[in-house]
Amino acid sequence: MKQRLDGLDFIRAAACLGILFFHMHISYTGFFAVAVFFALSGFLMTYNALDRPEESAPCLKTSVSFALKRTKKLYGLYLITLIFPLLEQIYGVASGLGKLDGQLVLRIVSNVLLLQSLVPDVNTAFFMNGVAWYMSTSLFLYMAFPYIIRRIRRRSGRREAWRVIIITFFAQAAGIYLLTSLAKRFVPADYYSGADVAQWLAYVSPFSRIADFIIACNFAYLFKNRSQTTRSAAAATAAECGALILAFVTERLFDLNMLPATTIYCTAFIPAASLLIWEFARGEGYISRAMNNAAVRFISALSPYVFLIHPIVIMVLTIIITRLPLSAGVQRLIFLFAVPLFTFSLSVLYRKFERRKRSLTNSALRS
Numbered sequence: 001m002k003q004r005l006d007g008l009d010f011i012r013a014a015a016c017l018g019i020l021f022f023h024m025h026i027s028y029t030g031f032f033a034v035a036v037f038f039a040l041s042g043f044l045m046t047y048n049a050l051d052r053p054e055e056s057a058p059c060l061k062t063s064v065s066f067a068l069k070r071t072k073k074l075y076g077l078y079l080i081t082l083i084f085p086l087l088e089q090i091y092g093v094a095s096g097l098g099k100l101d102g103q104l105v106l107r108i109v110s111n112v113l114l115l116q117s118l119v120p121d122v123n124t125a126f127f128m129n130g131v132a133w134y135m136s137t138s139l140f141l142y143m144a145f146p147y148i149i150r151r152i153r154r155r156s157g158r159r160e161a162w163r164v165i166i167i168t169f170f171a172q173a174a175g176i177y178l179l180t181s182l183a184k185r186f187v188p189a190d191y192y193s194g195a196d197v198a199q200w201l202a203y204v205s206p207f208s209r210i211a212d213f214i215i216a217c218n219f220a221y222l223f224k225n226r227s228q229t230t231r232s233a234a235a236a237t238a239a240e241c242g243a244l245i246l247a248f249v250t251e252r253l254f255d256l257n258m259l260p261a262t263t264i265y266c267t268a269f270i271p272a273a274s275l276l277i278w279e280f281a282r283g284e285g286y287i288s289r290a291m292n293n294a295a296v297r298f299i300s301a302l303s304p305y306v307f308l309i310h311p312i313v314i315m316v317l318t319i320i321i322t323r324l325p326l327s328a329g330v331q332r333l334i335f336l337f338a339v340p341l342f343t344f345s346l347s348v349l350y351r352k353f354e355r356r357k358r359s360l361t362n363s364a365l366r367s
Helices: 007-023 030-049 060-081 083-094 102-112 133-153 158-186 194-204 206-224 233-255 267-282 286-290 294-321 328-366
Strands: none
Touching: 007 030, 007 267, 007 294, 007 328, 030 133, 030 206, 030 233, 030 267, 060 083, 060 133, 060 294, 083 102, 083 294, 133 206, 158 194, 158 206, 158 267, 194 206, 206 267, 233 267, 233 286, 267 286, 294 328
């Protein structure tokens, strides 16, 4: 029977709050939290897949079908979150504040179709719902997953997995450095700025994020085939503390601009993210046990909805609160209270709606 990795609820909940607080301008944890989510995705998909019988050799059709099936779970909510930003764009064009040109059309269409991560410009990726580029990038990683898991099943052992991890890590760092340098130097200013293309390459592009994903998939293989010797709770707690300290130090170095510029968006965070997932997946220490509680599980379960809803809540509340006849300090306090309140309330409501819809669909299929 497959073991549920309860400790990862804490990692997912913490990453979710990290992104929320980042967009509320409370912390700088957003970039690290995104790296954690990519690593969690690859790790859990592989962990679960290795417990299932191997399927037939993948092809483009089955890979696309697999990716669309995983993505459609949140696509309806995603489309709902686009309503307000789309109305805002229509108002801007109608009032003369903006213009309807090819670039605007490209940005709207690519975002609706979840293709924004393929456009070499971060402004397109962050357009409308600024976090949805993650869904777009993940869509293409899901397409690659059937091929990745097929190769992992044929691993000759742990040494080969470690070799893939190390080579992929350094290949990503070198590739991003080379491509971002070329982008800043040669991309013409009348297309997109070189800096925007460089950030797209280092942060958004599926062609760079595939490395995060592959590394996490191989760590899941190593986790499945690890030594089954049980550590003492004290030793496990020390290891969990070490993982948290590494995450804190990495984040602090990022805050102080002490990490190589071309690695700060993904490569630099991979070691800490991987170690956190590994240690809390084991769940043997006092920290992971203490974090296995109802509040953490609640936030973890809501994290997909919170992730998609919070940018729109922030957008709407910013417009409303800044128009209130109050001091900037009071407006800030209202903002800090209202954003989490409305985000989690709407997330709970949507989850109830989704469960009700699923129940009605299942009833209709049985009748």
